[in-house]
Amino acid sequence: MALTDSHRELLNRCIAGEPGGWKDLVDRFLRLFVHVVHHTAHARSVRLTPEDVDDFCAEVFVTLLDHDYAVLRNFRGECSLSTYLTVIARRVIVREMARRRAAEAMGHVLAHPSPPLPGDTDPRDIQRVDDTDEVQKMLAGLPDVEAKIVRQYHLEGRSYREISAGLGVPENSIGPALSRARAKLRGSEVKL
Numbered sequence: 001m002a003l004t005d006s007h008r009e010l011l012n013r014c015i016a017g018e019p020g021g022w023k024d025l026v027d028r029f030l031r032l033f034v035h036v037v038h039h040t041a042h043a044r045s046v047r048l049t050p051e052d053v054d055d056f057c058a059e060v061f062v063t064l065l066d067h068d069y070a071v072l073r074n075f076r077g078e079c080s081l082s083t084y085l086t087v088i089a090r091r092v093i094v095r096e097m098a099r100r101r102a103a104e105a106m107g108h109v110l111a112h113p114s115p116p117l118p119g120d121t122d123p124r125d126i127q128r129v130d131d132t133d134e135v136q137k138m139l140a141g142l143p144d145v146e147a148k149i150v151r152q153y154h155l156e157g158r159s160y161r162e163i164s165a166g167l168g169v170p171e172n173s174i175g176p177a178l179s180r181a182r183a184k185l186r187g188s189e190v191k192l
Contacts, residue, residue, distance in 0.1 A: 007081040
């Protein structure tokens with residue numbers, strides 16, 4: 001499907017910075033991005049909150065705005081604008097989901113360790129550990145094989161089969177090893 005005249009005009013207005021151009025683009029494609037978020041999450045078995053959907057859509061919009069609409073300027077018109085933006089949105093969402101998954105596994109995002117007292121933050125709030133040295137310390141506290149499994153799965157994105165072949169461990173032991181490592185990492189956070 002080719003680029004329609006209305007989408008070409010919308011794209012040109014947005015890139016030119018015409019008043020209302022960006023708003024019209026957002027209004028036109030927001031539902032598409034929400035659909036892409038839900039579809040991508042479903043395909044990856046990721047549970048979403050309404051806040052997650054908002055966050056993922058915001059990431060897509062930030063990507064479109066970056067570098068003076070560089071992504072939109074790179075559109076060549078060889079397909080429909082909807083198709084192009086769907087591909088862009090999916091890439092952004094997959095990247096963000098992978099980043100979150102790695103952060104959770106590595107201890108960057110850790111759940112509140114105990115019920116809050118009055119005046120404390122909501123237990124749904126997330127503590128962030130920004131220091132990569134802390135992450136390395138946490139991994140150093142794991143047995144060597146578990147640390148390698150965590151690194152390869154969460155940081156390098158390797159499959160169970162690839163990890164099994166590379167480390168010479170049974171493929172069906174990877175999942176339990178990851179679960180044990182996550183439990184140990186969560187337990188070590190209380191002491192940090």
